[in-house]
Amino acid sequence: MRLTHPNGSTVHLAYCTNVHAAEDFAGMLSQLDRFAVPVRDLLGVDVLGLGLWLAAPVAAALAADPVLRSRLYREMTVRGLETVTLNGFPYQAFHAPVVKHDVYHPDWTDRRRLDYTLDLARVLTDLLPAGIIRGSISTLPFAWREPWHPSRLSAAHSMLKELATGLGECDRDIRVAMEPEPGCVVENTDQAIAALAGADTDRIGVCVDLAHLACAWESPRDAVAKLTAAGIPVVKTQVSAALEVTDPKVSHDTLAQYAEPRFLHQTRSRGGAAFDDLPEALESTAPGPWRIHFHAPLHQKPLPPLQTSTAVLEDGLAALVGVCDHFEVETYTWNVLPPAARPVDDASLAAGIAAELAYARDQLAALGVS
Structure with missing residues (x-):
């Protein structure tokens, strides 16, 4: 959706299609009709x-074939769909029975990651609607x-230099956005600033x-202030909410229903305890409160007595409006929610995604973006 900031600039709000499992071109077109069009109608x-999330083989095929890119653009346009941002974090097989640490491979020391990201940039160059200023791609x-170790850091920095060069050769302004995540080399804002020291911030943020x-x-306002002071652009915002629990002992059995086998659910306590996955946290005696990397539906409450971090989300939007113009709802966990909260069919998943987007739109409207 295109919204308007009080200053007259365009703000884009989208939902991320990595919630869908299609990893070939035909499957991707099918998901437009099964989900995206019903969401638009709702x-x-x-x-x-x-x-859009494009698995690496699809991205490579599209990057190599301008006719196929033109077809995708037409197929989206006739359905009332558009994209200004791609999610380039998962490389492929994001809906395998077990993903866990595989989502971080190949990483930024591996040329396959660079090639994939540049493929995405070539694709996005032709998918951007006319008149749109720029496109964005998020990455790990x-x-x-x-x-x-230091040699791997040096290799990653070399890849970023090649990335900036490749982005500079695109016909449109395409920027890549590094996405800090718990457990990764770059987990927080300070680490992001250090990691991007010396990077081409016209193209990478x-x-x-x-x-x-x-x-x-982290405080969203503090994080945005640090990034601004360091001259690092916020290229993209993912509008997402984590699970939150005040007393893990009291909530143990309920939390266990979110400990599923596909994705990692890194868990962090306010006191500094860190666990790479929720089952590990559940075996600990670390006191609460905890926050769990489980992207919860924005508009609905989780199983009681759990909560979600929507207060951080709302503070974050307030800090980021006027700083960032690409906002993406990224709840990829719909199909691994506890059974009582899980969509039962295509229509209920589309309804859930539409409700999330409506929630995000309302939050932005309250900030003057409508």
């Missing part, structure tokens, strides 16, 4: 924004933290994922 908008924050920021127990 919201009553003429054009719906998508944050270098790598999972282990193993990591940060993606602020508000669930990740909550898990780092």
Whole structure:
């Protein structure tokens, strides 16, 4: 959706299609009809924004074939869909039975990651609607933290230099956004600033994922102020909410229903305890409060007595409006929610996504963006 900031600039709001499992071109087109068009209809908008996720083989095929790119643009346009942002964090197989640490491979020391990201940039160049100023691509924050050493950091920095060069060769302004995430080499704002020291900030910046920021127990206003002072642009914002629990002992059995086998759910306590996955946290005696990297639906409450970090989300939007113009709702966990909260069919998933976008739109409207 295209919204308007009080200063007259355009603000884009989209939902991320990494919630859908399609990893070939035909499957991607099918998901437009199964989900994106019904979401658009439920919201009553003429054009719906998508944050497309393209698995690496699809991205490579599109990057190599301008006719295929033109077809995708037409297929989206006739359905009232558009994209200004791509999610380039998962490389492929994001809906395998077990993803866990695989989502961090290949990392930014591996040329496949560079090639994939440049493929996405070539694709986005042709998908951007006319008159749009720029496009964005979010990516992983270098790598999972282990193993990591200076030689790998040097390799990653070399890849970023090649990335900036490649982005400069695009016909449109495409920027890449590193997304800090718990457990990674870059987990918080200070680490992001250090990681991007010397980077080409005209083309490379940060993606602020508000669930990740909550898990780092960071203040959104402080994070944005630090990035601004360091001259690092917030290229993209992921409008997301983490699970939150005050007393893990009391909530143990309920939390256990969110400990599912596909994704990592890094858990952080306000007191500094850190766990790479929720089952590990549940075996601990670390006191609360905890925040858990489980992207919860924005508009609905989780199983009681759990909460979500929507207070951080709302503070984050207030800090980021006017700083960032690409906002993406990224709840990829709909199909791994506890059964009682999980969509039962395509229609209920579309309804849930539409409700999330309506929630995000309302939050932005309260800040004068409508």
